[in-house]
Amino acid sequence: MASARAGTRGEAIRLLEATGVGLVELDYESGWQDATELRRLGKEAGIRVEYRGHENIVVKSPAALAAGLRRPKLTFRQRNLYCQFELGDLLAGELESLEAKAATLGDYILAGHLLRDVDTVWAK
Secondary structure, eight states, X not given: OEEEEESSHHXXXXXXXXXXXXXXXXXSTTHHHHHHHHHHHHHHXXXXXXXXXXXXXXEXXXXXXXXXXXXXXXXXXXXXXXXXXXXXXXXXXXXXXXXXXXXXXXXXEEEGGGOOOOSEEEOO
């Protein structure tokens, strides 16, 4: 069974009525308000429904961090960007610039040793 991302409540309901979906991820700001009802509907349909307000991303290099922050953000979720490189190795002002960009997106740049769970990896 496939997992699917719902960007609205209406989209989530359509996915709960679809075939071949085993998981619906609520990826919109007010999803937490709809989660209880949609989980009940999902249970009746045999589909798991999840809501998360953040995701954890492993970032392998400064270039991957810069590239990831340049790409359009396709989720409302806060992204915790766990850097698996020495943040002190960045050029003067570069870290501040990247942190400012991350902050405008609602994201955080963190040291890699703080990582607990991984949702995805930015390698390039």
